[in-house]
Amino acid sequence: MLPTPELVKEYIAAGLDCTHLDVEGDGHHFSAVIVSPAFAGKRPIQRHQLVYAALGDRMRQEIHALSMKTLTPEEFQQQ
Template sequence: MSINQERIKLFEIDLRSAFQLSQLAIEDESHLHAGHAGAASGGGHFKVRIVAPEFDGLSQVKRHRAVYAALNRHFPHEIHALSINALTPSEA
């Protein structure tokens, strides 16, 4: 198992403890950013698609802030960049 696969498992644990997830997909996109200055620090580039009822009534900015808060301990060492698609179950 690669270091980023291990990281993804930890991210999933933190997101599952913060949200009542109906869907979660985390993709490692670090290979797309090889040579990027952030990649040199060891932090990866990840893409998250998360569906949870807690996002109901929240703006995209507030949804993203909630995801960042759930993953806060992983910045900047494990996560350098994060792309987020946060939806409610009715939007999914």
């Protein structure tokens, strides 16, 4: 069974406190806008590592590709 965008969203939300989370995809490739206060003071690679940690082994087993836009709540409001 291929993961759905809704399922990927649930996976991320279960492991990371998000104030906004939008995931789109086709079962193989996904893109996400992830807004979390946990990203404050972190470089982009550190933000991605937090998301990968939330996804755990699913990143290797279920999700083939994930493009992310990671923002703090303040950055998200400024857009």
